[in-house]
Each structure stands twice: as structure tokens, then as C-alpha cells.
Amino acid sequence: MSDKSVLNDCFLHDKQRLRHHEALQILKDQVSTIADVETVRLENALERILAEDITAPRNIPLADNSAVDGYAFRHSDFDEAGGFFQIQQRIAAGHASNATLGPWAAGRIFTGAVMPPGADTVAMQEDCETHQQDGKDFVIVPQGLKKGANCRKAGEDVKEGTALLAAGHRLRPQDLAAIASTGQAAIKAFRNLKVALVSTGDELRRPGDLISVGDVYDANHFLLRGLCAGLPVEIADLGILKDDASLIETRLKETAEQFDLVLTTGGASLGEEDHILRLLDKLGQRHMWQLAIKPGRPMMFGNIESCAFLGLPGNPVAAMVCFLLYARPVINVLAGGRFLEPQGFQIPAAFEVPRKKPDRREFYRGWLEEGSDGNTLAQKFQRDGSGLISGLREADGLIEIPEETTEIRKGDLVRFLPFSGFGIR
Numbered sequence: 159m160s161d162k163s164v165l166n167d168c169f170l171h172d173k174q175r176l177r178h179h180e181a182l183q184i185l186k187d188q189v190s191t192i193a194d195v196e197t198v199r200l201e202n203a204l205e206r207i208l209a210e211d212i213t214a215p216r217n218i219p220l221a222d223n224s225a226v227d228g229y230a231f232r233h234s235d236f237d238e239a240g241g242f243f244q245i246q247q248r249i250a251a252g253h254a255s256n257a258t259l260g261p262w263a264a265g266r267i268f269t270g271a272v273m274p275p276g277a278d279t280v281a282m283q284e285d286c287e288t289h290q291q292d293g294k295d296f297v298i299v300p301q302g303l304k305k306g307a308n309c310r311k312a313g314e315d316v317k318e319g320t321a322l323l324a325a326g327h328r329l330r331p332q333d334l335a336a337i338a339s340t341g342q343a344a345i346k347a348f349r350n351l352k353v354a355l356v357s358t359g360d361e362l363r364r365p366g367d368l369i370s371v372g373d374v375y376d377a378n379h380f381l382l383r384g385l386c387a388g389l390p391v392e393i394a395d396l397g398i399l400k401d402d403a404s405l406i407e408t409r410l411k412e413t414a415e416q417f418d419l420v421l422t423t424g425g426a427s428l429g430e431e432d433h434i435l436r437l438l439d440k441l442g443q444r445h446m447w448q449l450a451i452k453p454g455r456p457m458m459f460g461n462i463e464s465c466a467f468l469g470l471p472g473n474p475v476a477a478m479v480c481f482l483l484y485a486r487p488v489i490n491v492l493a494g495g496r497f498l499e500p501q502g503f504q505i506p507a508a509f510e511v512p513r514k515k516p517d518r519r520e521f522y523r524g525w526l527e528e529g530s531d532g533n534t535l536a537q538k539f540q541r542d543g544s545g546l547i548s549g550l551r552e553a554d555g556l557i558e559i560p561e562e563t564t565e566i567r568k569g570d571l572v573r574f575l576p577f578s579g580f581g582i583r
């Protein structure tokens with residue numbers, strides 16, 4: 159390799175840069191919840207992050223009840239031939255009976271109705287025959303029912319005192335059902351995080367605006383807006399800031415006073431027109447910059463007073479990779495949740511990479527495909543450029559290649575991180 163090609167490699171210094179795992183550790187150490195707590199009615203609690211533990215105050219269900227429409231009876235009255243019972247009471251759901259069931263008596267019962275005292279088993283009505291004799295109603299229950307059949311026990315779903323959900327959990331529909339089943343009408347939840355989205359760059363224009371040579375449409379705003387949609391945030395669009403240090407300084411200062419997190423893209427490197435890093439250092443504290451990853455190297459993290467600050471690189475692929483790996487878990491922690499790690503699995507590669515730089519972790523855009531032998535393989539988007547939105551669009555996930563790997567041959571195991579594991583599609 160010639161000296162020139164070495165000098166041309168802008169990743170030459172990866173050895174001195176922060177490793178991915180070190181960056182994650184810094185974020186874990188530095189970030190804690192800043193969102194306030196508020197009371198939220200269950201109707202509005204979907205996707206909110208719980209700020210309290212939820213414990214069952216009583217058994218669910220509260221009492222033994224029937225799982226079917228049928229006839230409740232005492233199993234001890236029943237023998238191999240079946241049973242012949244006089245129907246002595248009728249119990250509908252919501253109308254518990256206090257009358258104890260005597261020997262050879264049955265209660266007409268409906269699904270969800272509380273078992274009458276003394277009864278322990280229910281026969282389904284389709285399996286029974288009824289008839290009248292001397293003005294009395296009887297039911298014939300066929301043989302074979304086990305004691306307790308078709309009876310749901312008190313507390314069989316949840317026992318009184320069971321811990322159902324812990325603070326920090328993001329509420330799904332089934333969690334809301336579980337809370338509702340305890341009778342709790344409102345919960346303590348963290349307020350959604352107030353996030354300001356800022357795109358920086360003289361070249362940027364919003365879709366719909368006219369462009370001329372050298373201009374670029376602001377794709378990152380829509381990328382980040384979409385990625386934030388799956389997180390407990392309220393976003394504000396601060397638009398595009400020109401590469402003007404004093405303008406950016408004023409806006410960042412104002413914004414930091416009003417928001418929990420400022421998320422910028424662009425201007426993260428050190429060119430004369432890149433102001434974000436210098437301004438973060440001037441206005442607040444920087445905890446991280448320059449990672450040994452590709453793409454995403456100029457990613458930065460810090461704070462301006464009590465406002466967290468994430469400066470993502472301008473290249474859209476780098477912005478998305480950094481968002482998924484770093485911004486997403488940071489946002490979730492700031493919002494009261496846990497540090498979200500991606501889910502991934504090992505899978506053979508359908509591609510080869512003859513030479514990969516050591517000392518840096520790489521994230522390719524990729525998808526799963528079927529190999530000739532029918533096995534599933536990971537395929538990689540051919541081109542590596544960090545400005546290629548096409549790769550993101552075609553991908554279903556990221557392929558994570560660790561620092562020590564210097565070559566990938568077809569069939570080597572690689573780690574696939576499906577986008578679904580990041581909560582996106």
C-alpha cells in the first residue's frame with residue numbers, strides 16, 4: 159500500500175478513537191432520567207414509560223368462576239356413571255350466589271359467573287341433557303369430568319401481591335390490560351422527553367423548496383423524525399441552521415433552556431464550516447467525540463446545562479446508525495426507561511470483504527436472503543458510502559463487524575441486527 163493511500167484514509171487514527179463498547183459505557187455512566195413524573199389516565203398511557211411499580215392489590219380473578227356456560231356441581235356427588243342433579247339455582251356473570259349447593263344439586267351457571275359455595279366443577283351445557291319432572295328441573299351430566307373441570311380459580315391469572323410491572327417499563331397494550339385488571343385507573347408515568355431536532359448546513363433545503371447546484375434536500379430531518387416516532391418523545395422541528403457560528407450559538411443556547419435533548423445532524427467534524435463541536439465545548443461539556451466506528455465517527459455527546467446534547471454526523475447513513483446505536487438508548491434512559499441494546503443474531507455471510515481495517519467496528523446495511531442450499535444468509539448492500547440513502551432504504555438491518563475482524567469470507571458468521579430489534583421496520 160502506498161503512503162498516499164494511507165494518508166487518504168480518514169480512519170487512520172482509529173486506534174486512538176473511542177471503541178464502540180467504550181462509547182456505550184460512557185453513555186451508560188453519564189445519562190440518567192431527566193423527565194418529570196405526571197399522572198396519566200390509562201386511556202392515555204399507551205407507550206408511556208412507567209414511573210412506579212405496579213403490584214396486584216388483590217387476586218385476579220377475585221373469586222372461583224366458571225369458564226363455560228353450563229352446570230356447576232359438587233364433584234364428590236359424581237361417579238363413573240355421571241350424575242343426575244336437580245337444578246336449584248341460576249348464577250349469571252356479575253350476580254354471585256350466596257346459597258350453598260347441597261348434595262346432588264346443580265347451579266345453572268354462565269361463563270365468568272362466580273361458583274356457588276360448595277360447587278367445584280362445571281359441565282359444559284352442550285354435554286348435558288336437561289329435563290323436567292314434577293315441575294322440577296334436572297340435568298344429566300355425563301361421566302368423565304375431572305374435579306375442578308371448567309372452573310377458573312381465584313388468583314389463577316395473578317395472585318394478590320404479585321409484582322406486575324416495574325418502573326421504567328414502556329407500556330404496551332397488553333400491559334394496559336394487566337393494569338386495568340387490577341382496577342387502577344391512572345398511573346404515574348414519565349413525561350415524554352422534549353426533543354429539538356436541528357439540521358445544520360448552508361447547503362440544506364427543505365423538500366418543496368427550489369434548489370440549485372450544491373444544494374441538498376434535508377433528508378435527515380425526516381429520518382430522525384421517523385426514528386423518534388417510536389420513542390417516548392415530543393419533537394420540535396427547529397428547522398435548518400446555516401453554518402454561522404454566532405447564529406448556531408444563539409439558537410443552541412435558547413434551545414437548551416427549553417428542551418431536554420437537542421439532536422443535531424451535520425457540522426460534527428472539524429472543518430471551518432463545522433461549528434457544532436466547538437460550540438458544544440463553549441456552551442457546555444463534551445463527554446464523547448470521535449468513535450472508532452464506520453459509519454458515524456464524528457458522533458458527539460455532551461450537555462448544555464441540564465439539556466443533553468447529541469451531535470450526529472451529517473451523512474444520512476452515519477446519522478441513522480448513530481441514532482440507532484447511541485441516540486435511541488440515550489433517549490430512552492433520559493425518558494425514564496432502560497438503556498436499549500439492539501437484538502442481533504449470528505448468521506453466515508453471503509458476501510465477502512477481502513480487507514477490513516482493524517481497530518474499528520463497521521456497520522453494513524444488509525438484509526437476509528435464502529442461499530442455494532435453502533439456508534438463510536446475510537447479504538450486504540454493495541456500496542459503503544455514508545451518503546447513500548439507497549443502502550438504508552434497501553436494508554432490513556445492520557451487519558455488525560467487530561474491530562478485530564480484518565477479512566470476511568462467504569459463510570463466515572456475522573452478527574445481523576434487524577431493524578425490528580431497534581423498534582423500527
Ligand SMILES: Nc1nc2c(c(=O)[nH]1)N[C@H]1C(S)=C(S)[C@@H](COP(=O)(O)OP(=O)(O)OC[C@H]3O[C@@H](n4cnc5c(N)ncnc54)[C@H](O)[C@@H]3O)O[C@H]1N2
Nearest residue numbers: 357374375376377378424425426427432455471472473476
Ligand atoms: N477532513 C475530514 N473530513 C471529514 C471527516 C474527517 O474526519 N476529516 N469525517 C467524514 C465523516 S466520517 C463524516 S460522517 C462526515 C460528517 O461530517 P459532518 O457531521 O461535519 O457533516 P457535514 O459536513 O455537515 O455533512 C456531511 C455530508 O452530509 C450531508 N448532509 C448534512 N446534513 C444533511 C441532511 N440534513 N440531509 C441530507 N444530507 C445531509 C452534507 O451535505 C454532506 O454531504 O464528514 C466527513 N468529512
Ligand code: MOO
Nearest residue numbers: 453454455476544
Ligand atoms: O463515519 Mo462517516 O460516518 O463515514 O459517514
